[in-house]
Each structure stands twice: as C-alpha cells, then as structure tokens.
Amino acid sequence: xxxxxxxxxxxxxxxxxxxxxxxxxxxxxxxxxxxxxxxxxxxxxxxxxxxxxxxxxxxxxxxxxxxxxxxxxxxxxxxxxxxxxxxxxxxxxxxxxxxxxxxxxxxxxxxxxxxxxxxxxxxxxxxxxxxxxxxxxxxxxxxxxxxxxxxxxxxxxxxxxxxxxxxxxxxxxxxxxxxxxxxxxxxxxxxxxxxxxxxxxxxxxxxxxxxxxxxxxxxxxxxxxxxxxxxxxxxxxxxxxxxxxxxxxxxxxxxxxxxxxxxxxxxxxxxxxxxxxxxxxxxxxxxxxxxxxxxxxxxxxxxxxxxxxxxxxxxxxxxxxxxxxxxxxx
Numbered sequence: 001x002x003x004x005x006x007x008x009x010x011x012x013x014x015x016x017x018x019x020x021x022x023x024x025x026x027x028x029x030x031x032x033x034x035x036x037x038x039x040x041x042x043x044x045x046x047x048x049x050x051x052x053x054x055x056x057x058x059x060x061x062x063x064x065x066x067x068x069x070x071x072x073x074x075x076x077x078x079x080x081x082x083x084x085x086x087x088x089x090x091x092x093x094x095x096x097x098x099x100x101x102x103x104x105x106x107x108x109x110x111x112x113x114x115x116x117x118x119x120x121x122x123x124x125x126x127x128x129x130x131x132x133x134x135x136x137x138x139x140x141x142x143x144x145x146x147x148x149x150x151x152x153x154x155x156x157x158x159x160x161x162x163x164x165x166x167x168x169x170x171x172x173x174x175x176x177x178x179x180x181x182x183x184x185x186x187x188x189x190x191x192x193x194x195x196x197x198x199x200x201x202x203x204x205x206x207x208x209x210x211x212x213x214x215x216x217x218x219x220x221x222x223x224x225x226x227x228x229x230x231x232x233x234x235x236x237x238x239x240x241x242x243x244x245x246x247x248x249x250x251x252x253x254x255x256x257x258x259x260x261x262x263x264x265x266x267x268x269x270x271x272x273x274x275x276x277x278x279x280x281x282x283x284x285x286x287x288x289x290x291x292x293x294x295x296x297x298x299x300x301x302x303x304x305x306x307x308x309x310x311x312x313x314x315x316x317x318x319x320x321x322x323x324x325x326x327x328x329x330x
Contacts, residue, residue, distance in 0.1 A: 014035070018037050021107045022128060023108040024037040024108070025105075026104070026105050026106075027105075028103045029102065029103050031067060033049055033051055033052075034049065034103065039123065042121050043117075043121060044056065054066060057081045058084055059080065060082055061080040062074055065079070072104065074095065075097060076096065077094075077095075079092065079093040089113070089116075090110070091108045092109050092110070092111040094106065170185070172242040174220060175226075176227060177230070177242045177248070179242065179243075186241075187239075187251060190302075191302050196253075196254060197252055197253045197255065197256065197293075198255045198256050198292070199249065199293075199294075200250040200252070200261070200265060200290070200291050201249050202289045202313070204272075204287055210285065214283065218279075218281075222276055223242070225276045226287075229271045229272055230250065230268065237253055238250060256294060258293065261291050261324075261326065262291075265324035269286060269322055273287075286321060288317045288323060289312075289313060290314070290315065290316060290325055290327060291312055292327045311327060312325040313325070
C-alpha cells in the first residue's frame with residue numbers, strides 16, 4: 001500500500017483513497033494495521049499502525065472471525081465491529097483482499113451510531129466522503145431533535161398556561177384562597193371518596209362597619225388579613241375558600257371530632273378578634289362559625305352539609321356572635 005494502490009488501468013494514491021474512503025483500514029497478511037484513513041484515525045491510538053487489528057477491534061458479527069483466515073473467509077460479507085476500549089464504538093464494514101494476497105482492505109462506517117460518533121469524536125462534514133449520506137442523516141436527526149424539542153417546549157408552555165388558567169379559575173382574586181367552584185369540586189371529591197370530613201362556615205362580624213367607616217379598600221385589606229389567619233390556622237391539605245363577600249368555608253378532611261373542631265374554631269375567632277391595622281387605623285372584626293361533621297349523617301350530601309353548617313352559623317349569630325355552633329342532625 002506504500003504510496004497508494006493499483007487497479008487494472010487505475011492507480012489510486014493515498015490522498016485519493018483517503019478522500020474516497022476516509023474510514024479505510026489496510027491490514028498486512030499477518031493481521032497488523034498498515035494504514036488508517038484520516039477519519040478512522042481519530043478513533044484509534046496514534047500508534048495504531050503496526051498493531052494487531054484483532055487486538056483493537058472485535059468482530060461481533062459474523063461470529064468466529066478472530067484472525068486473517070476467518071476474515072478472508074468472510075470477504076464481501078457485512079461486518080459488525082466494536083472498538084475494544086471504553087468507548088465501545090460500533091462500526092460497520094466490508095473487507096476485500098488486496099491483489100497478490102498482500103493483506104486485506106476494509107472500508108468502515110458508523111452506521112446508525114453516526115450521531116454518537118460525531119458527538120464523541122468531534123467529527124465534521126470534512127471527515128466523511130462527499131458521497132456519504134452520514135451528514136444528511138445527521139441534519140435530519142438534528143432537525144427532528146430541534147422540532148421535537150420545540151414541540152416539547154410548546155407542550156410545556158401550553159400545559160403551564162392550562163394549569164395557570166385552571167388555577168386562576170379556582171382562585172379568589174382578592175384573597176388568593178379557593179373560590180366557590182374550587183370548594184364544590186373539593187367537597188364533591190370528599191363525598192365521592194367516602195372520606196370523613198368536617199366543614200366550617202364562617203361569616204365575619206362587624207365587617208360592614210369597617211366598609212362603612214373606612215371604605216372598601218379597608219374592607220379588602222381586612223379580607224386579605226382574614227385569609228392569612230385562616231391559612232395559618234388550617235393544615236396544608238385543608239380547603240379554605242371564600243364563597244361570598246365576607247363568608248368563608250373550610251373543609252377539614254379526616255377531622256370530625258366535635259371537640260377538636262370547636263378548639264380550631266375558637267382559635268380562629270380569637271385570632272380574628274385581634275386588632276388589624278389599616279393605614280394607622282386599628283380595625284376590629286370577629287367571626288361566627290357554623291360547623292358540621294360528615295359522620296353525623298347516614299348519607300353524606302355536600303349541599304345538605306353546607307345548608308346545615310349555614311344554619312349553625314346563624315344560630316351562633318343569634319347566640320351573640322363571636323362563637324361557633326355545631327349542627328347535630330335530627
């Protein structure tokens with residue numbers, strides 16, 4: 001192979017051979033590497049020339065090709081090779097004997113692993129033969145990857161927008177609590193699952209006086225403060241919803257003990273009766289609470305429990321406000 005190769009009527013120099021087959025490999029009769037194409041050289045040690053081909057490569061298919069005799073017997077067959085190093089780079093190839101039995105010539109390619117090879121070995125368009133479709137394949141892979149990436153990003157944006165829209169649809173804009181629609185959904189889910197739960201219906205006392213004396217901005221400020229109190233006095237899994245101007249409903253999954261519900265209600269009322277400052281003016285409100293527990297019903301109906309808690313709420317107001325009453329079904 002010194003200086004090139006000669007075919008009948010054709011002499012091919014090394015430069016032309018390298019351009020035509022940049023991943024060629026020539027072997028001597030005893031299986032040592034004589035010459036390496038420029039692209040293939042990037043995968044091999046710098047001292048690859050002179051080394052045993054079978055020490056650097058494993059021919060996985062066809063099987064039992066472990067020496068030059070086995071390779072010669074597979075002339076013209078498609079070969080599947082793997083580098084015997086940490087990269088385990090996969091290659092495809094074809095072997096043909098050189099004239100006069102002077103060894104073998106292999107023409108290799110990356111096959112379907114071309115994308116990984118380009119990435120791992122920093123290959124460019126110049127590393128492939130002009131007739132090789134590898135780069136076109138890479139362009140298609142990159143285009144597909146870019147399109148799929150853009151589609152995934154678009155889907156994430158759409159999903160985020162949908163989740164955000166759903167969240168807005170279930171949120172009270174003034175207080176950030178759940179709204180009536182969210183309450184209805186949460187209540188229906190608890191009833192459908194058959195999970196015991198407590199329910200509190202809360203209405204602010206003396207709130208109208210705040211609005212009448214200080215204006216709606218002060219009233220909105222108080223409502224936001226109330227929302228903060230309700231969040232602080234409930235658990236992460238509870239549903240706290242604003243269902244009217246100064247009305248709130250709290251769902252307490254798994255909490256049906258009357259005494260515990262009274263303790264929570266008393267704590268909420270005590271916190272709400274603390275002065276709330278608005279632009280240097282101290283405002284005061286209180287709350288009346290009506291309660292109901294799902295375990296008190298033979299058949300749990302969300303609307304009935306809400307109505308019963310509402311009745312208990314107005315009983316609390318009749319009893320003097322600033323207190324909580326538990327509804328007990330007949």
